[in-house]
Each structure stands twice: as structure tokens, then as C-alpha cells.
Amino acid sequence: MSVRNLQYLFDPHSVAVIGASDRPHSVGATVFRNLLAGSFRGPVYAVNPRHRTVAGRQAYPDVAALPAAPELAVICTPAPTVPGIIAALAARGTRAAIIISAGLGAASGTPGVTWLQAALDAARPKLLRILGPNCIGLIVPAIGLNASFAHTNALSGRTAFVSQSGALVTGVLDWAKSRGIGFSRFISLGEGADVDFGDVLDYLAGDPLTQSILLYIEDVRHARKFMSAARAAGRSKPTVVLKAGRVAEGARAAASHSGALAGSDAVYETAFRRAGMLRVMSTEELFDATETLAHARRGHGERLAILTNGGGPGVMATDELICGGGTLATLSTDTLARLDALLPPSWPRANPIDIIGDAPPERYRDALQVVLEAPEVDAVLMIHCPTAIVSSAEIARAVVPLTRNTSKNVFGCWLGGDALADARRMWASARLPAYDTPEDAIDAFLQIVRYRHNQQLLMQVPPAAPAGQQPEPGVARALVRAALASGRQMLTEPESKALLAAYGIPVVDTRSVETVAGAVEAAHAIGFPVALKILSPDVTHKTDVGGVELDLPDAAAVQAAAHAMAGRLAHFKPGARLLGYTVQAMARRPDALELLAGTATDPVFGPVIVFGQGGIAVDITADRALALPPLDMVLAHDLLRRTRVSRLLGGYRNRPAVDTEAVSAVLIRLSHLVTDIPEVLELDINPLLADHNGVIALDARVRVAPAPPGAEPYSRLAIRPYPQELERTVTWQGQPLTIRPVRPEDAPAHVAFFNRLTPEDVRLRMFVRLRELSPAQLARFTQIDYDREMAFIATRVGPDGEPETLGVSRAVADPDNVKAEFAVTIRSDLKGQGLGTLLMQVLVDYCRDKGIRELVGEALAENVAILRLAARLGFHKTQLPGEEIVSMCLNLQGPGVARPAVPA
Incomplete structure (x- = not known):
């Protein structure tokens, strides 16, 4: 279910309040009062079996007694009454309801059925949509609808706000009203039992009242639905999300470094980025984003000019910009010459543009005009510190007209208190974004830059992936199913490498043997020097038990290393089974970087691709980035760029650049593998050696589990791959x-x-x-x-x-x-x-x-x-x-x- 009948929820022509009351401070009284206090033009009915009138309006004893079926019903009655009310509304023809009531998770009279499930069951046959339960309600200022028990109404605007938290709803309402910021729709989802983020995003994507969207998210339950809706909305309207719970709530013991990321907040971050959304990390940033989206234009570049009458605030803004990864515009010779002609000789002839503290309104106006006309500048931050010499209001009055005739964003920082009230008011009236500090203004600018980057990711045309071996999913499935049939969850190292090879990922020649003599024989066949590793289903990380020896030059060294490994295994992990050894060729690549590439399975978003710095210190460096499959070359390159190790891929000193096309190809092939083989839950390639000659996987670890019976193909993926x-x-x-x-x-x-x-x-x-x-x-x-x-x-x-x-x-x-x-x-x-x-x-x-x-x-x-x-x-x-x-x-x-x- 998605947008069906949501027009009755968000744009109703009549409303009934079930449980309307005159009892002071009750939910029913507050909701009914809010409805009557607005400018809603349709009928508003009160339903209360114990009163003939409520708030001076006729009250009806039940839904059946209403003179007409309300398009929207707001239910404020105790949980046990809700299923019967929903059934009566559905029978009467109502197609949308807001359940303000809490406590519907309790068991009903039917064994195994909660009051909430009973209400959903009653609504489903008639497609009656339910917002809530346990929510604040809904406000649509454009039609005068305040179907909520919020303490204040919302101003009318072009930004929609959707929240799982009722407390945040009321806080945002207060803050926005004090700033003169309005909303197209103000929606409290509550428990989101029926209408959830996916439904609302689908509706808002086509909503003519809404130009931008703010989301407060605590969890997502239907990943595929959410991602489809979020990608559709994100393409057409700026969408900002604040996600609560950044601690790794899903942290658990995992068989791989990649698997340890499953359930982490980083996966949500990845999903938001893939959908073209902008994520903020605090309520304060969300408020700033509200200000920015309400007033700023869409940015078309990243080069910022800072115009200030105080050197200190300009330096503070510059520090914040550079530390945040922003770009300070470099002024051209022509722009410098034009500014020289109108600024005092003491100005620093650079960006930030310090127009000196005694600047009159005309100097502000003329300097801003020059900067707005400069082709090397994409946006401007104007900082004003109040002085006793010049009126701040006169400065605002001089510069505001210039902002009406430019496509560039002009951010304002009016640094001070009450003395700037008139200037701030004029700035707000011109629908220009204003901030209290230089840092806040810079953060807002960087929000637009990050949003633009995410949007560019949606629009970039990917080149074709490098040609290579065609995947052999049949071979991979046979390997995995054989391991599962033997009762194992972990593939052996040779099995893991065979799995990678089936998808065209280069692997080092590796052979498994059961005895020391077999190890010596395999080493002769491969050619010295070789690497020797223990083969044990009870050991996850071989180095932890001294189970890896490198650069063994001859048969005697292989024999001695094998006996020593067996002894160390018995000492460090008594009872661990030793099934034999793996022997592999030594990869002689002295200039290669050790990378990590892998996959994990998130409980919400399903498979994710992991990339970062590899080696034995992988957990200490914690240099990893995630992406949702399927991947193409654009997304794979973006995944590389989001790691610290990416700075080394381009080469440094006498080291040539790494073949990043080959690294990206590995990530794409892993994407295909995890898409085709649902039994693969975790996979690590560590290290993946990468240099100018390409890549080769030295070690691999794979955890598998039976696929859920009867699951549809690709159902576990948050984004449907190419069919x-x-x-x-x-x-x-x-x-x-x-x-x-x-x-x-x-x-x-x-x-x-x-x-x-x-x-x-x-x-x-x-x-x-x-x-x-x-x-x-x-x-x-x-x-x-x-x-x-x-x-x-x-x-x-x-x-x-x-x-x-x-x-x-x-x-x-x-x-x-x-x-x-x-x-x-x-x-x-x-x-x-x-x-x-x-x-x-x-x-x-x-x-x-x-x-x-x-x-x-x-x-x-x-x-x-x-x-x-x-x-x-x-x-x-x-x-x-x-x-x-x-x-x-x-x-x-x-x-x-x-x-x-x-x-x-």
C-alpha cells in the first residue's frame, strides 16, 4: 500500500474528531479546538456519546449518526475502542484516519492479536489509510487544517516536515514560528503502522504545495519501498534527513570486518546518500537546514566569497569553510581591480573581502554588486558586525535589492543582538537565509554543497565497466551449497577464492592440503617462495594464532613452519580443529597498497558493499566506506573517494598511481556476486593488493547461510538490480x-x-x-x-x-x-x-x-x-x-x- 487514498488524509474536505471533548487539557479537547481555530472551510464534526455539544458545536453519539461520512477522522479515544471505530468509519465510507491514541500494542481480546493489528485488519478491506498511532497529528496550513494536539499552529510555507518523534514536532513548530518559517505539511508519523516514510515521500514528491522536505527518522522498516520513494523525491525536491541513533546499534560479533558493519548507522548514511538526500547530524543542523531550504536557492557551484566589515569574523568563516572541505573563491584580476576602485587602500585585496569596519551602506552595496557579477564566485556570505558609525538597518536596505536580480545564493550573518533586529527583519522579508554566527552560515553553505554532490551522483552517466571474465553464478552456487550441505557457515580459504574467481576477481594461486607432506608437495608445484596458512573452521583470523608464515624459501622451511603452526594452534586455541594447510604463491608487488573489499548484510537495507584500507591493522585504522548494490563505475569510484586511503591511490613520491579501474571493477563484481548469491552474508577480501598493474586477492573469508525459503528474487536488496x-x-x-x-x-x-x-x-x-x-x-x-x-x-x-x-x-x-x-x-x-x-x-x-x-x-x-x-x-x-x-x-x-x- 502506498499513496492510495492519501488525498483524504492530506487534503480532506471534512473532518470528524472521535473523542472530541470539553475537558480542559484533554487530547480530544485540544484537537477539536485546534481544528476550529484554523481556517479550515469544510465541516468539522464532534463525536462523543456522552455530550450533545462540544465547544458549542453539535456532538454526535457515534460514527453512524454523522450527517455525512467524513473524509478524515481523528481518533482520540482509548486503545480498546479504536478497532471498532475504524470498522465503523470504513463501513461509512471514510478513507483516512489519524490515530492519536497510544497503547495499541497491547493484546486485544483475540489471542495473538493486538489492538493495532485489529484496527489495521478493519481498515484494510476498504483501503482506509491510518496515520499513527501514538502521533501528534497533522497540520496543513494552506487549507487551514490543524488536526493535531500541538500547542501552536504552523505558518504556511513550501517545506514539508515529517517526523517519527512527537516531541521534535512541537519543538520545530516553536522554533520555526519564531523565525517566520512556514511549512506546506507538518506530519507526525508516530508508530507508522500503515502510512510510513515511503508513503509520505511518494505523496510529497508530487505535491504542488511542497518544494523541499525535512525528515526526522528513527528507523526504516521497508527498505525497498523507502529507497524507491526517497530516490523519486530526492530527484525532484531537496530532501534533508536527521537520523537518530548514530551509535552502532546493530554491533555484534561478526565473522568478517565487513560483517561487523551490518546494522550500523553507516548503512543509513549510505542509503541517504544513494537517494540524493542531505543528512544532518543534530537538531541544530536540522533547524539550520530548515532556514536554508526555506530561503536559499539551489546552488550551482562551490566557490564562496566572504564579504565582511570585520577581519576576525571573516577569518573564522574561512577556517570553518576550509575545515569543512569547502572552496574559497579566488578573486580574478578584473574583480580585484573593480574592488580596488571602491574600497579603502587598506583592504587586503583577497577573499575574505574586508571592506573595513566603517563601511557605509553604499560601500556594502557596491562591493556586493561586484562580487555578485564575478564569474569566479558561485555564492556569497555577507557578514556584518554592528558599529556606532553606520546603521545596520540602512545597510540591509541598501543590499537587499541586489539579491533579487541574481541566481547566486547570498547568505547573511548579522553578528550581534537587538541592535540588528531591524536588519534581520528586512533580510527575512526578502526570503534570504540569515544566521547568528559565521560558523552557522558556513555550515549552511556546506549543506547545499553536500546536497549538490549527492544530486550529481544521481545524474552522472557511468561509463561501461571494464571488460572481463563473464561471471559463473552456477559455479558459485555449487560451492556455496556444498558448504551448506556439509553443515558449515564458513567457506574454506580455497573455497572463498574459488568463489571470487567465479566472478572474475583475480586471486593468488592457492592450494589446500591435509598433511605437512602435502604442503611440501604443493609448494614445489607452485614454486618457491610460498606462503603457508593453517586451515581450521574454528579460527576466524589466522594471524591471531600464529597461523600465517610468508616467504618460505624451500621445502624445509615449509615443513618447519607447518609443525610450528600446529603447535601454536594447540596452545592459543585448544580444541580447535586442524584440517590441514593452504599453500599459496607469494605475490611480489612491493609498491602495492593493502586494501579491503567485501560485503555485509544489514538487517534493514540488506547487502552492502564495503571498501577501505586493508591489512592486519584494519580494525585500528577503521578506514571504510559503504555503498548499496547494484554498483556501476560512477558509484564504485565514489566509494573509493570516500575513504582516506583514496589519497594514496593516485600515487605519491616514487610510487605510481594504482589502477583504480581495476579496483572499481572488483567492487562491481562483488556487487554482482552478492546480488546473484543470496546465501552469501559476509565476505572479506583482505588484503586486496592493488598497484599500477592491477589487483589480486591474497586472502578471503566468506560466511554463508541458507536463503529464506520462498523468498522472491532480489527481495533482500534495497534497490532492485538490472533485470x-x-x-x-x-x-x-x-x-x-x-x-x-x-x-x-x-x-x-x-x-x-x-x-x-x-x-x-x-x-x-x-x-x-x-x-x-x-x-x-x-x-x-x-x-x-x-x-x-x-x-x-x-x-x-x-x-x-x-x-x-x-x-x-x-x-x-x-x-x-x-x-x-x-x-x-x-x-x-x-x-x-x-x-x-x-x-x-x-x-x-x-x-x-x-x-x-x-x-x-x-x-x-x-x-x-x-x-x-x-x-x-x-x-x-x-x-x-x-x-x-x-x-x-x-x-x-x-x-x-x-x-x-x-x-x-
Whole structure:
């Protein structure tokens, strides 16, 4: 369930309060009073069986007695009464309810059923949506709706706030009101038993009242749903999240360094980043983000100019900027010359631009004008320290008009107290972000920079992954299942390396033996020198028991090392089983870095990819970053950059740069492995040696467990991977053609495809004239959420040996998977040859199999080709008199609907 009936929750035309009361300070009295005090224009009903009137309004004894079914009901009665009320509301026709009441987790009269479950069961048959329970309620200032028991109302604005914490809701309300910041919707989720973050994000992504979104999150329960909704919202609207519980709440003993990260806050951080959200770390930062989102423009660069009338605050701002990873704009010769002409000779001729403490309003105005016109400056922080010489209000009055005619962000820091009240008021009236200290202003600027980075990650076109060995999932599955069949959770080192080799990850030659004599024989076969390691299912880290010897030069050294290892194992871990030894070739790579690459399984978001510095000190350095699969080259490179060891990958002194393409390829192959093999829970490659010649895995550790019976493919993944099973080869015009889902790597071919469309075909497809695709449009067309949308392309190898896209059919489903909107485009020189019919047949078949009920679309009435195609496929067409648009609809699940024939 997702956005179904949420319009009745967030935009109701009538409201009933169940449990409305006159009892002072009661929840029912507060909610009813708040509703009446607002400017809500629809009927507001009071339901109370013990009173004929409440707050001077007629009261009704129960839901059945109401004169009409309320679109929204607010329930303020004890927990045991809630299921019956929900059932009565559902029967009456109400489709949304807010359960303010707490305590619904207690057992009801039915064994094994809580009051909450009973309420959900009563709501489900009629799709009655429930916000809560145990929540503050909901405020929608634009329609005057205050269906909450908050102590104050919210001002109207363009930012939505969604919180799991009721206490934070009231705190944000107070703070925002004091700053004049308004909200489009103020939502307290409470326990989120039905309507959760995924539902609300889906709704807000398409909400015309909302321009930006703030979230306070304590936990996420449905990772796939959350990620799909968050990625959709994050692409279109700035979304800021404060996540509580940064301590590693999921910390536990793990069989690998990667596995120790499962359940950690770092995984949430990774998910937010992947969704294009901005994460803040404190309530104060959330408040600052509220100020920034309410007033700032979207940033288009990272170079900041600091304009100040005091040297000290300018230096403080610079320190904060540089320490936070920001960029101080370098002023050009032309900008310096223009500033020289209007500033005192003593100004420092550098950024920060100190215009001196006696600066009159005109100096502020003229200097700011120069800086705003400087092409090397992307944003400006103006700092003002009050003086007895110049009125702060006059300065604000002089500079505010300049900010209206620029696309650049101008941040204000009015450093002081009451003397600056008028200036701050003028600044706020101009909807400019203002902060109390230089550090706060810089942090706000850096929030925009971090948000921009996350958005760029969503829009970057990934290059194709380096060619390499094709994965052999069948070999990998056989290895894993054999280990599970023998009752083991840990693969042996040779098994682990064989698993990696099946996915094209280079591994050092390793052989397992049972005896000392076998170790000597294996060493001769490999060639000296060799490394020798114990083989024991009871030892996780071999070095802890002295179970590793390197650079053994001959047979005698191997024999002596094996006997010594056996003795150390018996001493350090009595009772541990010694199954034998592994012998491996020594990897002679003196310039190589020791890296860690692996996978872990998070209890919420499923598999994650881990990368960082490796070696025996891996736990001490704690240099690791995470990413959610699936990965492409852009995401893999980003994962590398987020570690400290990445600074060494580029080479230093006389060490050549590491082959980062090879490192990234390992991460992508690990992504494929963990996607294909659900039994793999933890995997470590440590060390992964990397240098300018490539990579090689020296040691690997893998923990496995049986996959849950009956689980759907990829159900454990937070983001659905590329559905390779949908690829097919067909014959078209006597030649083989591949029909497959679009991939991010198809972006260059998609640009070439667009360029082969005539302007008229572009107009008919997009309803507007468009000369080229913007980066955002290109990303939107090729980087799709396979869980909610599908785009099939027809592709073949072109004359230049590169793949070329000939046509595309696309369907975007609503979050409830009920209705999907389709589009189909064929390269202009290939129209009329049956390719559109072929692509549409594949799309219709896919949508039907996915359970979508209706496939709908719109076309200009003059677009005869698509209308004829739709008619052949059985679409029903509707055109309103006088309208240029024709609506098309195909019923996919009704009786007698035939399945289209798809060419083999």
C-alpha cells in the first residue's frame, strides 16, 4: 500500500474528531479546538456519546449518526475502542484516519492479536489509510487544517516536515514560528503502522504545495519501498534527513570486518546518500537546514566569497569553510581591480573581502554588486558586525535589492543582538537565509554543497565497466551449497577464492592440503617462495594464532613452519580443529597498497558493499566506506573517494598511481556476486593488493547461510538490480535484435538516438520542441528504478562497432502498481517497420505480468502513428471536444484480455 487514498488524509474536505471533548487539557479537547481555530472551510464534526455539544458545536453519539461520512477522522479515544471505530468509519465510507491514541500494542481480546493489528485488519478491506498511532497529528496550513494536539499552529510555507518523534514536532513548530518559517505539511508519523516514510515521500514528491522536505527518522522498516520513494523525491525536491541513533546499534560479533558493519548507522548514511538526500547530524543542523531550504536557492557551484566589515569574523568563516572541505573563491584580476576602485587602500585585496569596519551602506552595496557579477564566485556570505558609525538597518536596505536580480545564493550573518533586529527583519522579508554566527552560515553553505554532490551522483552517466571474465553464478552456487550441505557457515580459504574467481576477481594461486607432506608437495608445484596458512573452521583470523608464515624459501622451511603452526594452534586455541594447510604463491608487488573489499548484510537495507584500507591493522585504522548494490563505475569510484586511503591511490613520491579501474571493477563484481548469491552474508577480501598493474586477492573469508525459503528474487536488496532475465533476442526485418531494459551505461547511445529523431517527432513525443536532452533528462531516461518503472530498448551493434538504440518503450507505474503511464519512441528513419509494435507488445506483456491493471497514455490528436498503434493493441481512446490531447487506456487484467504474441 502506498499513496492510495492519501488525498483524504492530506487534503480532506471534512473532518470528524472521535473523542472530541470539553475537558480542559484533554487530547480530544485540544484537537477539536485546534481544528476550529484554523481556517479550515469544510465541516468539522464532534463525536462523543456522552455530550450533545462540544465547544458549542453539535456532538454526535457515534460514527453512524454523522450527517455525512467524513473524509478524515481523528481518533482520540482509548486503545480498546479504536478497532471498532475504524470498522465503523470504513463501513461509512471514510478513507483516512489519524490515530492519536497510544497503547495499541497491547493484546486485544483475540489471542495473538493486538489492538493495532485489529484496527489495521478493519481498515484494510476498504483501503482506509491510518496515520499513527501514538502521533501528534497533522497540520496543513494552506487549507487551514490543524488536526493535531500541538500547542501552536504552523505558518504556511513550501517545506514539508515529517517526523517519527512527537516531541521534535512541537519543538520545530516553536522554533520555526519564531523565525517566520512556514511549512506546506507538518506530519507526525508516530508508530507508522500503515502510512510510513515511503508513503509520505511518494505523496510529497508530487505535491504542488511542497518544494523541499525535512525528515526526522528513527528507523526504516521497508527498505525497498523507502529507497524507491526517497530516490523519486530526492530527484525532484531537496530532501534533508536527521537520523537518530548514530551509535552502532546493530554491533555484534561478526565473522568478517565487513560483517561487523551490518546494522550500523553507516548503512543509513549510505542509503541517504544513494537517494540524493542531505543528512544532518543534530537538531541544530536540522533547524539550520530548515532556514536554508526555506530561503536559499539551489546552488550551482562551490566557490564562496566572504564579504565582511570585520577581519576576525571573516577569518573564522574561512577556517570553518576550509575545515569543512569547502572552496574559497579566488578573486580574478578584473574583480580585484573593480574592488580596488571602491574600497579603502587598506583592504587586503583577497577573499575574505574586508571592506573595513566603517563601511557605509553604499560601500556594502557596491562591493556586493561586484562580487555578485564575478564569474569566479558561485555564492556569497555577507557578514556584518554592528558599529556606532553606520546603521545596520540602512545597510540591509541598501543590499537587499541586489539579491533579487541574481541566481547566486547570498547568505547573511548579522553578528550581534537587538541592535540588528531591524536588519534581520528586512533580510527575512526578502526570503534570504540569515544566521547568528559565521560558523552557522558556513555550515549552511556546506549543506547545499553536500546536497549538490549527492544530486550529481544521481545524474552522472557511468561509463561501461571494464571488460572481463563473464561471471559463473552456477559455479558459485555449487560451492556455496556444498558448504551448506556439509553443515558449515564458513567457506574454506580455497573455497572463498574459488568463489571470487567465479566472478572474475583475480586471486593468488592457492592450494589446500591435509598433511605437512602435502604442503611440501604443493609448494614445489607452485614454486618457491610460498606462503603457508593453517586451515581450521574454528579460527576466524589466522594471524591471531600464529597461523600465517610468508616467504618460505624451500621445502624445509615449509615443513618447519607447518609443525610450528600446529603447535601454536594447540596452545592459543585448544580444541580447535586442524584440517590441514593452504599453500599459496607469494605475490611480489612491493609498491602495492593493502586494501579491503567485501560485503555485509544489514538487517534493514540488506547487502552492502564495503571498501577501505586493508591489512592486519584494519580494525585500528577503521578506514571504510559503504555503498548499496547494484554498483556501476560512477558509484564504485565514489566509494573509493570516500575513504582516506583514496589519497594514496593516485600515487605519491616514487610510487605510481594504482589502477583504480581495476579496483572499481572488483567492487562491481562483488556487487554482482552478492546480488546473484543470496546465501552469501559476509565476505572479506583482505588484503586486496592493488598497484599500477592491477589487483589480486591474497586472502578471503566468506560466511554463508541458507536463503529464506520462498523468498522472491532480489527481495533482500534495497534497490532492485538490472533485470537481466528480461533480455531477449528477436528477429526484426530479417536481422537479430536485442530487446532489453535500459541501463545507465546506455546514456551515450540514448543521446545518439535522440539526435536521430526529427524535430517533429520530438514535439509529438514530448509535446514541446526540444533541441537536446539536459543531463537531468538523460539520467531520468536511463537511470530508472526497476522496481517501479521499465524502459525496453531495441538495440544492435552499429556500423562503428558500438551499441545503437533504435527505439524505446517505457512505462512508469504509480507507487501502488495499479496504473502505469506508457510512451514509445522509434528512431525517425526506422518508423513504419513494425519496431513500435514489437516494443509495445513486450511492454504490455511485462506490465501484465507485474500485476498492473491499466496502461494509460496521452498523445496529440495529430500523432496518427501512435493512435493507430494503440488501436491495434486494443487501447480505448478518449478525446474531449475541443481538446488536442487523446487519452489512451488498456485494461490489462480484465476478463477476456488477450496476451500479445511476442516474436521469439
